[in-house]
Amino acid sequence: MGEISGAGKRRDEPERYGIRIKGHLDDRWADWFEGMSITQENDGTTLLTGMVVDQAALLGLLRRVRDLGLSLISVIPLDRADAPEDNA
Amino acid sequence: MNFMSSSILATKLYIPPSRVRAVHRSRLIKRLNEGFHRRLILVSAPAGFGKTTLVVDWLASFPRPAAWLSLDESDNDQVRFLTYLIAALQGIEPSVGTETLQILQSFQSTPIESTLTVLLNEISAIRDDFALVLDDYHLIDTESVNHAVIFLLEHLPPQMHLVMTTREDPNLPLARLRVRDQLTELRAADLRFTPAEAAEFLGQVMNLDLSAEDVAALESRTEGWIAGLQLAALSMRGRDDISPFVQAFAGNNRYILDYLVEEVLQRQPAQTRSFLLQTAILDKLTGALCDAVTGQAGGEKQLAALERGNFFVVPLDEKRRWYRYHHLFADVLAAHLLAEQPGQVKTLHDRASVWYEQNHLPSEAIRHALAAEHFERASGLIERAAPATRQSRQEATLLGWLKALPEEIFRNRPILSIEYVGALLSSGLVDGVEARLRDAERWLDVIAGTSTANVSDSAELVIMNQDELHRLPGWVALYRSGYATALGNIADTVSYAQQVLEIAPEDDHLLRGAAKSLMGLAFWTSGQLEAAYQSYADGMAQLQLAGNITDTVGGVLALADIRIAQGRLRDAMRVYERSLQLAVDYSSPTMRGTADMQVGIADLQREYGDLNAARHYLQRSKEQGEHTEFPQNPYRWRVVMARILEAEGDLDGALELLGEAERLYVGDFYPNVRPVAAAKARVLVRQGRLDEALAWAHEHGVSIEDEFNYLHEFEHITLARILLARCQVSSEQSVREITFYLKRLLQAAEAGERTGSSIEILILQALVHQLQGDIPTALVPLERALKLAAPEAYVRMFVDEGAPMLSLLEHMAKRGGESDYVQQLLAAFGKPGVSQPRKQGLSEPLSDREQDVLRLLGTDLSGPEIARELVVSLNTLRTHTKNIYDKLGVNNRRAAVHRAEELGLL
Secondary structure (H helix, E strand, C coil): CCECCCCCCECCCCEEEEEEEECECCHHHHCCCCCCEEEECCCCEEEEEEEECCHHHHHHHHHHHHHCCCCEEEEEECCCCCCHHHCC | CCHHHHHHHHHHHCCCCCCCCCCCCHHHHHHHHHHCCCCEEEEECCCCCCHHHHHHHHHHCCCCCEEEEECCHHHHCHHHHHHHHHHHHHCCCCCCCHHHHHHHHCCCCCCHHHHHHHHHHHHHCCCCCEEEEEECHHHCCCHHHHHHHHHHHHCCCCCEEEEEEECCCCCCCHHHHHHCCCEEEEEHHHHCCCHHHHHHHHHHHCCCCCCHHHHHHHHHHHCCCHHHHHHHHHHHCCCCCHHHHHHHHHCCCECHHHHHHHHHHHCCCHHHHHHHHHHHHCCCECHHHHHHHHCCCCHHHHHHHHHHCCCCEEECCCCCCCEEECHHHHHHHHHHHHHHCCCHHHHHHHHHHHHHHHCCCHHHHHHHHHHCCCHHHHHHHHHHHHHHHHHCCCHHHHHHHHHCCCHHHHCCCHHHHHHHHHHHHHCCCCCCHHHHHHHHHCCHHHHHHCCHHHHHHCCCCCCCCHHHHHHHHHHHHHHHHHHHHHCCCHHHHHHHHHHHHHHCCCCCHHHHHHHHHHHHHHHHHCCCHHHHHHHHHHHHHHHHHCCCHHHHHHHHHHHHHHHHHCCCHHHHHHHHHHHHHHHHHCCCCCCCCHHHHHHHHHHHHHHCCCHHHHHHHHHHHHHCCHHHCCCCHHHHHHHHHHHHHHHHCCHHHHHHHHHHHHHHCCCCCCCCCCCHHHHHHHHHHHCCCHHHHHHHHHHCCCCCCCCCCHHHHHHHHHHHHHHHHHHHHCCCCCHHHHHHHHHHHHHHHHHCCCHHHHHHHHHHHHHHHHHCCCHHHHHHHHHHHHHHHHHHCCCHHHHCCCHHHHHHHHHHHHHCCCHHHHHHHHHHHHCHHHHCCCCCCCCCCCCHHHHHHHHHHCCCCCHHHHHHHHCCCHHHHHHHHHHHHHHHCCCCHHHHHHHHHHCCCC
C-alpha cells in the first residue's frame, strides 16, 4: 500500500482529528464520542480532538454529530505534515 | 409467528398518532398535497425538526391510503427489509406481495431485480393512489437495501408514491429526480418553526403564558428547532420565574439539549429520573420490559405518564402497549447514563436480553446480549436462533451476529462454528471458513468417542442445538467439500463428498443429496461426463426426497448441459421436458427455473434447424417473467439468441448480444465450459476479423501447445477454427500444425466420450482436407461425423459451416453415404428460414398504438418527447416500447428500428 504524498503516514493508520461543532458541548459527551477530548472555545464552538483509527471510525463520529442534530463546522486532520497550520 | 413477535411487527407498521393539540402546519401540508403526484417526497432534516410529526399530520387529513414502515438498524438485511415493506403494503391491499414473499423465502438465490419486478407487478394491482412512508431512512446504510429502493423508485407504478423521512440525504439519484420533476423536498429551512408557529406551539400546545419578548428570545435561541422548543417548554412548566429562565437559556452557548435535558431531569422526582436513564438503552419500551430492566414495578404507568407529559415518548400501537423515546431524546439520556453510571450499561443490556429471551424474541435478545458484550450468552442465543434465521433466508442478519462474536468463542462451539461456515459459503465468502471448520473438527473425535449425554456434560464443549450434534461429522465433511468447490479443488471436493456418503445415514437425504451434487459438479468440471451425470442425477433425486423442489428443477440445467456435451440431444430434450412436467405436477407451471428450461429447449430447436421454434421458446421464456428464472438465465438467453442471429447471418447483432451476455454472466457453481468470450471469438472468425480473434486467444492464454483439459476444450476448438480461417488467407499458417492439433483434440474428446465435441472436431478435420483440395480424404472424417450426428438429428452443426460444407455434403450425396440424413442437411441449406431468415418472426402483430410508438422510435425524438407527442405517461410509453421490443425479438431502440425496416413496418 502506497504512502500519502509527503505526509509520511500510511493509509489506515490512526490519526489525530479535530472536529469543530457549533455550541458548547458538555464534557459528559466524551464517552459518547469514543473518548475524544472536548474543549469549549471562546467563539462559542466546541472542538473534539483525539485519535481516530481509520476513516470508518471518523465517519462513525460524524454520524453521532448528525444524530444529535449538531451543526458541523469543520473536520481537520491534525499533526499532518500537509496540514495547513504546520506549513507556516 | 408467536404473539410477541407479531406485536413487535405491528409496531413497525403503526402510523404514530397525530396529536390532537399540535401546531397545524398548513403551509407545509399544502406543499405535501401539491407534491403528492411526484414519485418521491423527501423530508430531509437533522434530528428534532418534526419530520415524522409533519408526515403524520399530513396523512391524518389526506384522503388516500398510506402504508407506514418505521425503519431500524436490523432492516439493513435485504430480505428482512422487503418482508416488512410487503407487510406494510398488505395494510392497504392484503393480497399484495404473496408471490414475492415466496421468492424471498425460497432457497435459490434470485437476482434482486427479478424479485422486485414481481413485487412491482403485484403493486400494480392496487387500484388507488397510495403513499408508502419509509420513516428514518438514514438508518439504512447497506448498499443492498438502498439498491432495492433505487430500483423500486425507478420502476414505481404510477399509483404508488414514496415518502421518506431522513436525517441525511439518501444515496438516491436525487439530481435526476429533481430535473425530471419527480421529487418534492422539504428541508430544515422549511421545517423550522416560524416565529408565529413557535408562539402558537408554546402558547396553545404547551399551555405556557409567555411574553412576546420571551417567545422571540426562545425562537431565536433555538432557531426554530422544534426539539429545542419542546424541551424548553418542558423545563418551564410549573415555574414561576419564566422570564429569568428564558434569559439564562438565551444568554449562553451551551448545546441546547445539554442545557435543557439537565433542566428537565433536575425537575423530575428521583424515580422518574432514574427510569428515564435506565430505559434509555431500549429501542422499544413496554411496561414489563422496563420493569425487568429497572428492577422496579410500575413501568406501564410511568410510560403513560411520560406520554401525557409530552416527554418525547412515541406510542407504537393503538393499545399503548409499546412506546419508544424520540431518538434524539434517547441519545441524550443514554449519554447521561454513560457519564453517570458507566458500570450499569452492560447490566441493563443483559437484563433486557433475558427479558426478550423469555418472551421469545431472539433477535432482540441477541442484540442486547451483544451490546452487553455477554458473548457466552449471545452465542447460545445465536446457535438456537440460527436454524429459523437460515430458513427465513436472513443469512445477512445471521452473518452479522456471528461476526460480532470474538474468535475464541467458537473454539468450544462446533455447531455454532458450522453455522458460521454455512452462512459464509452461502454468501459466497471463503475468508474465515478454514478457521471455523477447524474449530468444529477439533470436536469430531470427542463426539465419536463418547455418548451424546457425556458430550453435553463435558465442561468445555458447548452445544445448544442437541438435535444437530449427531449430524455434525456429516456437515463438516459436506462444507469441506463445498469449500473445496469454491476454491476450485476437484480432488478434495470428491473425497470429502465421499466421506459424507460414508457417514450420513441412508435417510439423511439433504446431506447425501448435497454431497452427490457436489461430486457431480466436480466430475463435470474434470470432463468425466457420465460419472457427472449419474452423481448429479442421484443428488437431485435425494434433494427432491428432502423436499427441495426448486433445487431439483435448477439441477436439470446441469443435467441437460452434460447430455448435450455427450452429444445426446434427445436425452437432453427429455430432461427438460420431464422437468417442466415436474413443475406442472407440483401445480406450479411458472416455478423458478421453468424460464431456463424454455431457453434450453430453444437451443435444441436451433440445433435441429427450426429457428422459428427456437425464437418462439425464447419468447415464451421472456413472457414467463423474471421470477421464473435462475440467475444464469439472462446470460444464457442472450447466448442462445446470439446463436440464432448467427445462424440467420446477423453477426453484428450476435456480437452485441454476446457482449451483454458476458456482462451478465453468472456461473453459480457450474463450470464455465463454454466461455462467452470464446463464443465471441468464433463470431469474429466468421466476420473475417482474425486479428481480433487471435487477440482473444492471446489474452486468455489459449495456445496450441497447451495440455488439454475439458474446462478449456471449447476454447481450443475455437482456436482451431481461428487457425483454419488463417490458413485460408495466409500461407504463413502451417496446415500440418492444425492437423496435428485437431488430432490431439479428437483423441481427448473421444477418451472422455464427449461426442458433441467429437462431431465438431471431425467436421473441422474435413474442412482442413477440403482446403488442401483433397476431397476424398475430407469425406472420411465427415462420414464419421455424420454417423455420430445422424441419430441425434444435428442440423446447425453442419449448416453453420456454410458453403464449404454444402459442397462437401454434395460430394457425400454423390457417394451415397448416410444418404437420408445428408439429403435432410442439404434441404436445410436451401430452407427459406436460412437464406431469408428475417421475413417471418413477428411473434404477434403490433397494435395500432404500438405502430404509432414504433414510427416515433424511428425519429430523433427522445423518450419524454415521444411520450409528450402521444400524450401518454413515460411509464405507459415504456410498456409499449417493451411490448414492441418483445414482438420484434430485440432489446434496444436501434435494433427495433432496424428490424422494423427489414420487416417493412416502417
